[in-house]
Amino acid sequence: MNAHTSITPGIGHNGGPPITETTIKPQPGPQTEFLSSPADIVIYGGGAGGGKTWGLLMEPLRHIGNPGFGAVFFRRSTVQIRNEGGLWDESAVLYPQIGGSPKEHVLSWDFPTGASVSFAHLEHDKTRFNWQGSQIPLICFDELTHFSAVQFWYMVSRNRSMCGVRPYIRATCNPDADSWVAELIAWWIDQDTGLPIPERSGVLRWFVRVGEDLKWADSPDELACYTMINDAGEQVPIPPKSLTFIPAKLTDNKALMAADPGYMASLLALPLVERERLLGGNWKIRPAAGLYFQRSWCRVVDAVPAGTVWGRGYDLAATIPTPDNPDPDFLASVRIGRTPDGRYIVTDCRTTRTSPAGMERFILNTASEDGHSVEISLPQDPGQAGKSQVAQLVKMLSGYTVRYSTETGDKATRFGPFSAQAEAGNVDVLRGVWNDGWFNALEGFPVAKHDDEVDATSRAFEIVSLNKASIWDSM
CATH class of the missing domain: 3.30.420.240 (Nucleotidyltransferase; domain 5)
Structure with a gap:
């Protein structure tokens, strides 16, 4: 388990058969921080085994009482969704506990209220156009570094809502020094060591996109100078979005450490570059001469x-x-x-x-x-x-x-x-x-x-x- 789950017997309504209450809550630490962030976009990243996938899967559960709510989880390919122990397998452990009914042929879950959670791929850049016209209240990216910046920013434009849920985006990833994500979260990373800056974890920053450039500030008011022309022909400020980065590593996932104590040894046995990335959460480490062999x-x-x-x-x-x-x-x-x-x-x-x-x-x-x-x-x-x-x-x-x-x-x-x-x-x-x-x-x-x-x-x-x-x- 990568979250805390408790099952409590209870009395059925109107004297009916006993029912079971299931309480699912995140682990203290980065997982709780991830699930409580008010940011429009949260990137939950770092070493392997940090409980990132379960944190992502828990996110839609706060809205499943809303019949108009829908969430879409993206991975780069359908194979990655169906991989042993991947998104679909983990969702099959979690979602039935709160009434989810699977539709495996289309990789989706329906809940008794009418809310839904779907899993989809964005294998090629052009695949993003399959979502043209969509309104998705919650978009989740598993392994964000596997996607292109073109795919991500296009899907940001599909992050819309008519169900009363404020649209937002959540993403997980492992470090990749050469990905566009490394540049996106640079403020949260020590550029000398490649390691996250602890005091910046979860801190919100605000941005607007001007052409292809992101303009950053510590508050939305500082971005009021960037304007656009609205449908009425008026010049108005560009609405800013908030973003934050929350790092996690294996030692933050007490549940996994207890269930699989050998996993730490497996990560320690990796070659230096992969060990620094997947165990240390290093965003600057790159393959170089002498790192793989001396x-x-x-x-x-x-x-x-x-x-x-x-x-x-x-x-x-x-x-x-x-x-x-x-x-x-x-x-x-x-x-x-x-x-x-x-x-x-x-x-x-x-x-x-x-x-x-x-x-x-x-x-x-x-x-x-x-x-x-x-x-x-x-x-x-x-x-x-x-x-x-x-x-x-x-x-x-x-x-x-x-x-x-x-x-x-x-x-x-x-x-x-x-x-x-x-x-x-x-x-x-x-x-x-x-x-x-x-x-x-x-x-x-x-x-x-x-x-x-x-x-x-x-x-x-x-x-x-x-x-x-x-x-x-x-x-």
């Missing part, structure tokens, strides 16, 4: 423990240099072992730029050198050409254990598990002439031009650490 995290050794289990990963992005492309990507291959005591050891990295035929020779010779005990992991490009390529390589490697899969997630996400183990001091490197090249490539990620060794390392680490054979195609 050679000082690894111990260089001269021997490999007996009983080590092996995997070799590939990145197949090789082409031959040409005058038009003198610095193309490499074919890269990395071998990693998991030792009997649970540590990891990197024992080989090799790269080449070659033709398709040269690539096949390179892979076959490397497999022969490794022996049959080393599992091989190949990336499969999407499309028919990728399927044909990997089928040919698997056929060529008959007798070896070969797995293949398409890449999912971005490169930083795929590299994250290895990065976290390296930072924790759990990775050894076998001394060799290839060491400096591999170290340099990983330390340069993600700003260096080439990341082929990084991708190959991610794939090799995955095969020896996560045991994903059950969800991979294999031959």
